[in-house]
Every structure is written in structure tokens, then in C-alpha cells.
Amino acid sequence: MRVLELGYGEAGGVANLREAIVEHLSAIRGVIAHPDQVVILPSTRTAIDLLAFLQLRASGNSVAWVEEPGYASAKALLTTAGARIVPVPCDEAGIDVTRAEGPPPGLIYVTPSHQYPTGATMSLQRRLALLELAHKSGALILEDDYDSDFQYGSRPIAALQGIDRHATVAYLGTFSKILAPGIRVAYAVLPRWLLPQAVETLRLRGIAVPVHIQAALADFIRDGRLRAYLRQRNTRYAERMHATREALSNRCGHLLSLESGSGGLQLASWFHDQSTDDTAVVRKLHEKGIAPQAMSRFFEGRPRPGLLFGIARSLPENAEKLAQTIADVLARE
Template identity: 45%
Template sequence: MSRRLRGELLALPAGTPQSGPLHRQVYAHIRAAILSGRFAPGTRLPATRTLAAELGVARNTVLTAFEQLAAEGYLQARVGSGTFVAGELPGPLGATARVDAAVPAPAALSQRGARLLALRPPLGGTPARAFAVGVPATDAFPLALWQRLLAARGRERGLLDYAAAQGHAPLRIAIARHLTAARGVVCAPEQVIVLAATQQGLDLIARVLADSGDVAWLEEPGYRSVCQAWRGQGLRVEPVAVDAEGLNWQAATHPPPRLIYVTPSHQFPSGVVMSLPRRLALLERAVQDGAWIVEDDYDSEFRYAGRPLAALQGLDGGQRVLYLGTFAKSLFPGLRLAWLVVPPALVEAFVVARRLLDYHSPPLLQAVTADFIDQGHFAAHIRRMRGLYAERQAALLEAARRELAGAIELTPADTGLHLLGRLQHGRARHLSARAAVAGIALQALDEFHIGPCRREGLLFGYAATPPEAMHSAVQQLAALID
């Protein structure tokens, strides 16, 4: 049960700063109170105007502190309810001074452990908010149907035991059949490895195919979790610019790569589709350099004009391409099931590595997912979601046309679950932080760059936001811009 605070922030925790800009002092005091446990998860903070009066500072000072705390994951705004301490905090609990001292010194960690600690990726676990990127419409998932399938399989005692590291055989067969028909992937069930997530696949690929110090090429802008995963394994990640045809590797001046990460069917986050000449040339370059191409086909099931584009993997029969996919977007993120298709010669090494890391994915959920596909529910669900997402994209574009004209330009897309908005004026990172306080999840384009970003943009995920909530969120965003 949440409680309302009044005046408690005036009792400042010991060790918090008493000098510096006022907004940094307010930020540090609130953060210290959260980390010490005085402000428990779910605690409601006073309104910014009330708090400013209590502290004797300008309201903008408190707003700036709240924006920073929300951007770092300490606070969450709930529309119509106020601002609360986040339920899932981004760091360990304890007073600030003690928290910093409790973190192991780099010398106490392995080199890999120190690298992982330095990366500090977002911990996640927070509820989806308006425009969250990469989140599907779980409100439209056929939950009653899923529960019936789950209940039927739940009576099988064999699914309570340990299982094969490569994955449940019927699920691998169903995945291979679907990828061959829908995505043009060339594979047999024996090449499919069932994983917990795409992120696990990226980690496995680095462990099995690359050594510390090897060069990996990553799209710029690109999926930042790839950079974090591979840098955590000691790889030298080099950004390669994306142009209108996709990864522009011809312009790269980096050393020859061991790994090349691409999202050719719907480049993340720009939305560019890699051209056929660029795909063929990239495959040839990979052969010349002895490199492996990692194709992440994260959301290409959702194409709203024509059939989904064929995968890059099918162009060379999967000889130099490792193909990643996930059910997180097509079904729901909590399922924690994904897949990796590898060339036949690499299967044994990957299966052994998977077994050593975490043995296998849950057999019961694998069996239910296989039934969902085999009985035709998966194909029907994808068809329904294509129509739903097309409607939600149209609702976002219409709301943006009415409320954001002259400030943010959104362009329609034939594929995917998000749109990239170009800012006509202003700073995207600043607007993103202000939107977070209002309960709106917008990621700035520069967050997906390793090097400098010369364009101001924001990512709008629309799949999980119903039209009525979308219109309200766009109006809030327009008010923030004003």
C-alpha cells in the first residue's frame, strides 16, 4: 500500500551533498532516501509544486530532479495518480555511501566481471508504458486458448523432468517448418537450437565463435544490447553506418571482422530494409574475411504491405549466416523462448555450450508453444496482430499529425512495431527524460549510437498502446514540447 509523503525530504540523509546546483542536491537527496529504504518501492512522492514549496526552491528545480530520477529508473509517473518510487529499482538497496562501498572493487572481479559491471545495462522489469519499444499487444493475446493448451500439457509428467539442451524436438520441427515457409530460411530441425532469449543467442555466438579482442561490426545506429553483450565478452565492437540500403560496410575503415550483426529485413531502429545487391555483397565479404553474419529477424513477421521479405540466411543456404528469432514479439515477452539456426557444422559446439550455460528451456512451455504452432493458432494470431498493429500505427500517425505538427515528423512504415520520429527543433534526450516523468516511454535516437549522433529523433513503439491511450499520450507529449 503506497503512502503520501509530506515534509520528509527536509530530513536529509547523512552524507548527501549540501552544495552544487539545487536540482542536483534534490536529486541526490531523493535518490539517497530511496536507496536507504526510507522511501520504499511504491511510495508516492508529493506533487512537484508542493515539494518545491516545502524545500523553498523553484518548481523547475524539482521537475529537473524528477526527470533525472525517472530517466535512471528510480521514479515512475502514473497518469492521473502522481509520481511513485519504482517497484524495481536500478541498483541494490542501502544508504548511498554504503551502496557504493558494497559494490565489489574491480580488483575483486575477473576481467570479464569488471567489464560486465562497467556496462550497467538497464535492469528492466518495469511495466510497459505508452510508446514502449519492442513490446507487443499482450492485451490482444488469446490467453484463454493458451490456458487450455497449457492445462492439457500440464498433465504430462514427462514434461516435469530435465530435457534436451537443443530444445523440445516437436518445437524445433515446428520452428523449422514455419521459417522455411514464411521467411525463406534454409534449415532442418537439427539446425534449430531453442533458447531463452535473443540475448542468450548473442552471448552464445560470442562464446563459441569469437575470442577476446576479435572485431565485431555493429549497425550504427543499432541494437545497443548487442554492443553490451559482445563488449562484455571482450570483443572489439566497431560501429558501421547504416544508409538507405542498410549496413554500408563498403565505407567502413575498421579491421576485418569476426562477427557482423545485421537486422536486414527491418533495421533497428531506423526501419531501413537492406537491398538485394547489398545483401549479396555482404555475403561475399563475409566469405572473404572468414566472418560470421548474425541476422536478427526480430519483428519481420509484422509486415503490412505484401508478404514478409525473405531472410538473408536463405540467400547462401545458411553457410555463413546464423539466424536469430524470438517469440517475445510474436507471442509475449514473458514466454522467454527464442531460437538460433546455425550451419550444420556448428550445431554440436552450440548445443554443448548451451547445456553448460543453463541446460535447457522449460519443457512444458516449449511443448505448449509447439502445439500453438502445429494447431494453426500461431499463423492466425500473426494475421490478427498484423491488422491490429496496422490500425495502431495509423492511430499514432493521425494523433501526431494533429498534435505534433511542426515539432515531430513521423513517417509510416510497412514493417515492425515502432516508428522513428524526427525532431524539427529541440533535444531528443531532454524531451525523453521529461516524457518519462509523465509516464511516456520515448527513447532518443542517440541512445542507439556508439559514436556521435547527428540527428535528433525519438522512437515511438505503438504495438502495446491502444488508440485511446495513444491519443492521450500524444497530447501530453505536445504539452511538454509547448
């Protein structure tokens, strides 16, 4: 590490890290950008808050379209920034802008590669429709690519940003999900028109990641260790996802329908009985030391009950026992 890297550094982040991120994203995600379009931030939440503040103020349009169901924290951040939330239905092909109701958006938040929380991948047709609508309405799309590095059935689908021809997409990613939450490093790949305001706001607010962390992470990526680490983790997480899904299917399949589990670190499931109180079920499971989330909490409108399971720490050898405990709790509800 050079001594100069221990100064305050550029507001957008250490140049070596920005270059390494672009090399990594262009190779595995099809992102098309120059390193100076990357800004380094402490978290994806910071990026959402910053970009919502800038876009809603600049556009004069406070309407924000979000996926339904969708990421609750993103909706809370957008609301705090002054956005009027409009939920747009999602299905197995991703967000469907033809089903949106209400005024055109100034901002659109999506998770196209691995929809949170359902795990759906947005189809090419839906992607093109979304990009066209954003272009016509002058909206900024926030593409949150939070866990696309974890794909078990196929190669990751290319990012929405890579097929954007009108500079409507801000691409968000994080190393906290890949490596560890405690490192506090995320990034945003921004359209050039948004860069000056974003970098100046970062500087004024003093939002930064320590430069020694950035420099070390740049070396980690450039030396090929990130790619090797991801290969290893994908193998391990694929085993955990498969074991979790198989066990739940065996023990709880008569009560729950499960999503494919083809990627990511969460497995979504839905109750066959639509009258089930999933929040009550979650409370009972928490008493047993099992901590899924209620799917109903991800809806703005009429909820669909289900459970969202995390698989990152789920050991295959324990999967059947845990699934049986879940089945026992569900049987009593």
C-alpha cells in the same frame, strides 16, 4: 504431452518444437534449414551472448561490426564477450559495408528485415554485399529477426539466411516478442559447422527452456494457432501504428520527421532541429507518463536526435490526445 517430454530433453531443444519452427520459418521467412540446426534458448540475448563467445574465441578476431544506429543491448553483450565494436552506417537501404572503417570483422550483427531502431529494410544489393564480405573475411553474421512477423504494408521480405550460400548466417528469432516476454522462448538457426560447439556449450552452462513450455508451443504452432494469432495481431497493430503515425504527423510534423511505420512495434522519428537534446525531451515526456526512447542512445558515433515510440499498447482512440501532449512538451523544449 508425452511423459518423456518431462525429462531433461536434448540440449538443443525438444524435437517437436524445432520441427515446428522450421516449418513455420520456411513458409513465411524463406529460411532453409533442417530441424537439427535449430537450438532453443530463453532469449535472443542469450543467443547473442552464446554465439559471440563461440565465434570470437574460434576466429581469433575480436572485431564486431554493428549497425549505426543500432540495438544498444546487442552492443553491450558483444562488448562483454570481448568484442571490439565497429559501427557501420545504416540508411534507408540498411547497413552499408562499403562505408565501414577499420579492420575486417569476425562477427557482424544486423537486423536486415526491420532495422532496429529505424525500421529500414535492407535492400537485396546490400544483402548480397554483406554476405560476400562475411564469406571473404570468415565472419559470422548474426541475423536478428526480432519482429519480422509484424508487417503492415506488404509480405515480409525473405530472411538473409535463405540466400546465404556459404553458411555464414546464424538466424535469431523469438516468441517473446510475438506472444509475451514471460514465456522466455527464443531460437537460433545455426550453420552446421557451429552446431556441435553451440549444443555442447548449452549443455555445459545448463541453458534450457522448460520442456513442457516447448511442447505446448510446438502444439500451438502445429495446430495453426500461431498463424491465426499473427493475422489477428497484425490487423490490430497496423491500426495502432497508423493511428499513432497520423496523430504525430498532425500534431508534431513541424518538429519531427517520421519513418514509414510499415512494420514492427516501434516508430522512429527525427527532430528537424539537430541541436535538440532528445534525452531531456524524453525525461519531460516520462513525467507525463509517455515513454519513448531517445534515438541518440542508439549511436556509437555522432548521434542524430529523435524519438522512438512503442505502439504495441497505443490505443487508436487515445492517439490524438497523446500526440497533443507530446507536441505541448516539444513546444516548451
